[in-house]
Amino acid sequence: MNQTTNDGEKMEKQIWEDINAKNWKAVEDKIAEGFQSVHPDGTRDRAGEISLVKNLDVGQVALSDFKSTMEGNDIVVTYMISAQETIDLERLPTRPASRLSIWKRGAGGWQWICHANLTPIPGAISQVLYPPAWGRSGSPLLFTRMKTAHRAVATPSTVFAELALAVTIRRSELRV
Numbered sequence: 001m002n003q004t005t006n007d008g009e010k011m012e013k014q015i016w017e018d019i020n021a022k023n024w025k026a027v028e029d030k031i032a033e034g035f036q037s038v039h040p041d042g043t044r045d046r047a048g049e050i051s052l053v054k055n056l057d058v059g060q061v062a063l064s065d066f067k068s069t070m071e072g073n074d075i076v077v078t079y080m081i082s083a084q085e086t087i088d089l090e091r092l093p094t095r096p097a098s099r100l101s102i103w104k105r106g107a108g109g110w111q112w113i114c115h116a117n118l119t120p121i122p123g124a125i126s127q128v129l130y131p132p133a134w135g136r137s138g139s140p141l142l143f144t145r146m147k148t149a150h151r152a153v154a155t156p157s158t159v160f161a162e163l164a165l166a167v168t169i170r171r172s173e174l175r176v
Helices: 007-020 024-030 046-054 124-129 140-152 156-175
Strands: 031-039 042-045 057-071 074-087 097-106 109-116
Touching: 007 024, 007 057, 007 074, 007 097, 007 109, 024 031, 024 046, 024 109, 031 046, 042 046
Parallel strands: 031 109
Antiparallel strands: 031 042, 057 074, 074 097, 097 109
16 A cells, blocks of 8 residues: 655655755765656666756756655655756746656665656757757758747647657658
């Protein structure tokens, strides 16, 4: 039987404080070796997530609507975040967005083992569509469409629908 707990809320607030303060040692100490995350531009391991958070420029952060459940040595936390974030010199929208994290208790205490953030990241869709192996050839219409779509997107399902369309267009371009 799972139990509710407020430990998850405390850990999420602390990691965001550490990220905002650029206390990288504290952040790295909290991230488990087997960490995995998912973002609109793909998955990340521990090293990838550390690189991502180190490149965040975070202003004021508001966390709300926490729900934490504990099952064995794991705490699952969902919450809403509104943050003044800048990635690659582009300011992200500050509207509330959902997050999900899992914290695992080990011999050294609680560690962040999993995170889901499906808020679109600037440039992420075009990077997925035009990986280095493809170069920047291909449909200018598709590139323009995707750059515009990811900024106006309201839900993760819209991002995935746009990606599916883009992949279909790109596949047809490759068959020519």
